[in-house]
Amino acid sequence: MYDILNTMAHDVRDDVIRFAQQLVQTPSISGQEEALAQLTVKTMNELGYDEVFVDDMGNVVGIVKGEGSGPNVMYNSHMDHVSPGEESNWEYPPYGGVVDGGYIHGRAASDVKCGMASQIYAGHLIKKSGIKLQGDFIYTGVVQEEPAEMFGMRWLMDRTFKERGITFDVMISSEATSMDLYLGHRGRAELEVTTYGRTSHGSAPWLGVNAVYKMMPVIEAVQKIAETLPEDDFLGRATIALTIIGCSPGALSIIPDKCMVSLDRRLVRGEEREDFIGPIQEIIDDLAANDPDFKAEVALRTVEETSYRGVSDMCEKYMHAWAIEKDHPMVEKCVLALNAIGQKPGFGRWDFGTDASYVTGVLGIPSIGYSPMEEHYAHTPKDRCSIENIIKATAGNAAIAYAIAG
Incomplete structure (x- = not known):
């Protein structure tokens, strides 16, 4: 046959x-x-x-x-x-x-x-x-x-x-x-990290809190995390990569009060939500403990999808x-x-x-x-x-x- x-x-x-x-x-x-x-x-x-x-x-x-x-x-x-x-x-x-x-x-x-x-x-x-x-x-x-x-x-x-x-x-x-x-x-999780500041005129930055500057130590700490991620004998090493960065209001002559980055986290077997969200939250908590002006949050990205037949749902960017x-x-x-x-x-x-x-x-x-x-x-x-x-x-x-x- x-x-x-x-x-x-x-x-x-x-x-x-x-x-x-x-x-x-x-x-x-x-x-x-x-x-x-x-x-x-x-x-x-x-x-x-x-x-x-x-x-x-x-x-x-x-x-x-x-x-x-x-x-x-x-x-x-x-x-x-x-x-x-x-x-x-x-x-x-x-x-x-x-x-x-x-x-x-x-x-x-x-x-x-x-x-x-x-x-x-x-x-x-x-x-x-x-x-x-x-x-x-x-x-x-x-x-x-x-x-x-x-x-x-x-x-x-x-x-x-x-x-x-x-x-x-x-x-x-x-x-x-x-x-x-x-x-x-490997699996995949897309994390969104947001730092918050306070706007001021670009000519007087000392009157504001620049959210982009507050993101800089977060990025440095994330790079260090990348060196400690686990490895799977078959699937390879878990990774983390910064893929998108932006700020708002995002205009000339104004200090940004919000900075957003997307982190692409590739997962190996055995890793669960706490394993990829927890370390980022620890970075945020440590920075906040030493800087009264530091405010930030991390979340698993969620988006709305709609099919060609009109069916809509909220979807997490998380794959096992x-x-x-x-x-x-x-x-x-x-x-x-x-x-x-x-x-x-x-x-x-x-x-x-x-x-x-x-x-x-x-x-x-x-x-x-x-x-x-x-x-x-x-x-x-x-x-x-x-x-x-x-x-x-x-x-x-x-x-x-x-x-x-x-």
Whole structure:
């Protein structure tokens, strides 16, 4: 059966590549994914999925139903992408979906539309081959992954799947892995630190309290914290980085009474809220104890997100670290399946974050990354994906489903 999947993937090669081009040619910046959702729904219906629907948030779900007696496997891609930026930096049009040199070129080709095409067509291979899975093959395309709050995924898990009684035993993420199996990544928290002062005329600074100057010792202390953060044997070192700084009123001839910085804190396994907020609060408390004019606060950043279907919610900028082991039964099944079709995947981890932070880091359901895309092209003007990898990943995703749910 594995050999048949390889052959079938090559038989639908032109269709898969054409679909991947269509995906790249369909802009879907975060919060504007409706056209892409409609394209994927239309395609899955044409490919014979047993059930296809869009939930209230705007997430897309397609199911090839099994017999109900085995594990269910969920394939996941996010539908949104980041801005192309300045088009003059691109060799190929960002929404052209141009095929050249063995690659599909364009924004989101590597994050994650070519992986999406390989997942959706893997369900088609299962259906067309006549394989009777014991469990379900579930494809999910979620909204607004890029803002890093897991907005679409949380809704899909906590509402849509619960209301419809949909469950799964493992998630296969299409985030870029260069055909290897990725088993985790660090978490992320975005902290906001604010120092407060008092305005005065710029010609008489002694009459005010400059909030920017009050931020300076905070920044120095944060740099020292960076040297003491823990390290994970697999995920690497926890980090902290200042990414944004601003002040208000932010006008000429007026001393600022507020200064704000954003701290990007990358987390390793075992770190909880107190581990990344507590040290910053200690810095604030120590400075306040020695300076009567020092006033500051730290908070986990919270933002309001609204989906293209009008659903809004307040979202914390907080993602859990997670990892699963190489000898996990689901990982071993993936390796056996890929070996059976001639692929020899290695193991790795992502530098960036994914929605698996919620699925695995919060819900405890194992996630495994498997994708034709390469991480170093993501978010760059060289965004692209190997055509050969897309076809191999189509067969690979179908083989994984057969090994786990078959």
